[in-house]
Amino acid sequence: MSLELSVQGLRGSFRLQVEATLQPRGVTVLFGSSGAGKSSLLRMVAGLDHCDGAIRFADQTWLSQDVELAPWQRPIGMLFQQPTLFRHLTVQGNLEYVARRRQSPAGQQAQVIEQTGIAPLMARRVEGLSGGESQRVALARAMLGAPQLLLLDEPLSALDEAHKRELLDLIALAARTVPVLYVTHNMDELLRLADQVWLMKRGRIIAQGPASQELSRLDGSLAQRADATALLAGLVADYAREDHLQGITVGDATLWLPVEQRLVAGESVRLRIAARDVSLCLSAPVDSSILNILPARVVGLREVGPGQCLVQLALAGQCILARISGRSARQLSLFPGADVYAQIKAVALV
Amino acid sequence: MLSEGDWLALGVSIQLALLTTVLLMALCTPLAWWLARRRLPGQALLEAVLALPLVLPPSVLGFYLLIGLGPNGPGGWLAEVFAQRSLAFTFTGLVIGSVLYSLPFVLQPLKNAFSAIDSQQLDMAAVAGARPRDRFFSLVLPQCREGYASAAILGFAHTLGEFGVVLMIGGSLSGETRVASVALYEHVEAGDYVSAHRLAAVLLGLSLLLLWGLFRWQRRRPGLGAMP
Numbered sequence A: 001m002s003l004e005l006s007v008q009g010l011r012g013s014f015r016l017q018v019e020a021t022l023q024p025r026g027v028t029v030l031f032g033s034s035g036a037g038k039s040s041l042l043r044m045v046a047g048l049d050h051c052d053g054a055i056r057f058a059d060q061t062w063l064s065q066d067v068e069l070a071p072w073q074r075p076i077g078m079l080f081q082q083p084t085l086f087r088h089l090t091v092q093g094n095l096e097y098v099a100r101r102r103q104s105p106a107g108q109q110a111q112v113i114e115q116t117g118i119a120p121l122m123a124r125r126v127e128g129l130s131g132g133e134s135q136r137v138a139l140a141r142a143m144l145g146a147p148q149l150l151l152l153d154e155p156l157s158a159l160d161e162a163h164k165r166e167l168l169d170l171i172a173l174a175a176r177t178v179p180v181l182y183v184t185h186n187m188d189e190l191l192r193l194a195d196q197v198w199l200m201k202r203g204r205i206i207a208q209g210p211a212s213q214e215l216s217r218l219d220g221s222l223a224q225r226a227d228a229t230a231l232l233a234g235l236v237a238d239y240a241r242e243d244h245l246q247g248i249t250v251g252d253a254t255l256w257l258p259v260e261q262r263l264v265a266g267e268s269v270r271l272r273i274a275a276r277d278v279s280l281c282l283s284a285p286v287d288s289s290i291l292n293i294l295p296a297r298v299v300g301l302r303e304v305g306p307g308q309c310l311v312q313l314a315l316a317g318q319c320i321l322a323r324i325s326g327r328s329a330r331q332l333s334l335f336p337g338a339d340v341y342a343q344i345k346a347v348a349l350v
Numbered sequence B: 001m002l003s004e005g006d007w008l009a010l011g012v013s014i015q016l017a018l019l020t021t022v023l024l025m026a027l028c029t030p031l032a033w034w035l036a037r038r039r040l041p042g043q044a045l046l047e048a049v050l051a052l053p054l055v056l057p058p059s060v061l062g063f064y065l066l067i068g069l070g071p072n073g074p075g076g077w078l079a080e081v082f083a084q085r086s087l088a089f090t091f092t093g094l095v096i097g098s099v100l101y102s103l104p105f106v107l108q109p110l111k112n113a114f115s116a117i118d119s120q121q122l123d124m125a126a127v128a129g130a131r132p133r134d135r136f137f138s139l140v141l142p143q144c145r146e147g148y149a150s151a152a153i154l155g156f157a158h159t160l161g162e163f164g165v166v167l168m169i170g171g172s173l174s175g176e177t178r179v180a181s182v183a184l185y186e187h188v189e190a191g192d193y194v195s196a197h198r199l200a201a202v203l204l205g206l207s208l209l210l211l212w213g214l215f216r217w218q219r220r221r222p223g224l225g226a227m228p
Helices: A038-046 A091-101 A108-116 A131-143 A161-174 A187-193 A211-216 A326-331 B004-037 B043-055 B058-069 B076-081 B091-115 B119-127 B132-143 B145-160 B164-169 B180-189 B193-220
Strands: A003-011 A014-022 A027-031 A052-057 A060-063 A076-079 A149-153 A180-184 A196-201 A204-210 A229-240 A245-250 A253-258 A268-274 A278-281 A292-303 A308-315 A318-325 A339-344
Touching (some): A014 A038, A014 A204, A027 A038, A076 A131, A076 B119, A131 A149, A180 A187, A211 A318, A278 A318, A308 A339, B004 B043, B004 B145, B004 B180, B004 B193, B043 B091, B058 B164, B091 B145, B119 B132, B164 B180
Parallel strands (some): A076 A149, A149 A180
Antiparallel strands (some): A003 A014, A196 A204, A278 A339, A292 A308, A308 A318
């Protein structure tokens, strides 16, 4: 089930014009600075704001020249920045409000309550809930009625770190069964959740593709950022008990990272490697304290900012970035196709 | 305690206040929604006109109504609807006068209550599957209970306290247009201070009871302001 958008609309000072196709599975992160039009686009998809053009979802037409479905006719669930619980109702009342109107399948409510862990809150009035509790209830409410698409508009922005992590896990869990369009300007959330990325700038989507690809594109705006980071897909391998290090295989290479608890072998995981944590050598160093030194091949180079150079590397069939000084790039005479060793100072699970 | 005529007048007052309140609730709900949630051209002027009864001497309003509702006035056609020659000096005329006179007391609390509704709540209800009419009954109405209670009590109490307008257009026909406040005035005119005292005490008690109830209820449910 995929969403096809071809919409235009006026939004304050600029025109929003978007052509995009949502992948039918996983989380698509709509990324861009504030004021780029992300929330507006989401509201147009929901039918809350009017726009021209066409929106198709699976075999349904949501918007065309002669059709415009209202929000209550589109099979969606939504979260805003603020939990926006109905303040005259209890938690239970909030869930039932949706369940009744969206014809929630039997047993779904119990399952969602269990999944989001809100059972102890059911009888409470919404005014007394904390920010984290409120947003969990709001997520549960959005998932009721079996929506075929979840639209999430910066749902973590009002939460503290601990609650962010908790809600991110719940969103990732929800995304296993329903496609999610997730608006944010936060790089951490993108790295944590994104399967696909839509980059938005001044009312237009300037790039769309798989997250790992968009993150490591030399000409992409994500790679130009100071916090440019690449994602690697890996599989959990051996655990070195005496060193508390977990091995993760990426293609034919193995990376080691410190973990508090060993992971389940064979599980697939995502690793994040920041470009500024990667340095390059021409030969394998034998006297380095750095744990992860892997052979890689230079794919491309690009100057970013004064005296800074971004190097795209192929590593076991995937891509990472290294941000080094322009002088280093010259001294090593790097060129596309050159074989190097990537010293990875820090790698983390997302 | 009260004479039969005074009970009759009190009955007319309460009947008038009830009918006026019901009509005003129905009329002011869409009007207050428009004024609170939309930006209309000429809105400030419209609101000023609607707030006029707050500051205008009731006799001014009564005078214009007397002219307007009379057989030669622009409201003459309205009289025909009710199969009467003139609406002045009829209960129907009193209801029309009261509706205009008490309108701001119902309109303002409703407008304040509607303005206080977060538009994201409405958006969320739409996404949750609620159509506009459903949203009004399932979200707006319960969230504006305080506003509606204020509007109803103020509209009722204010109509009960009406004097200038009814004096001009009422004509003091017993059982038809003689309301309690006018009956009181007539007692004083006739020098019957005993009856005047009794009726005045009943009106004072009734009004105090209504406002006391309103403010007690508002204290218990802190939220929206009541007074215009």
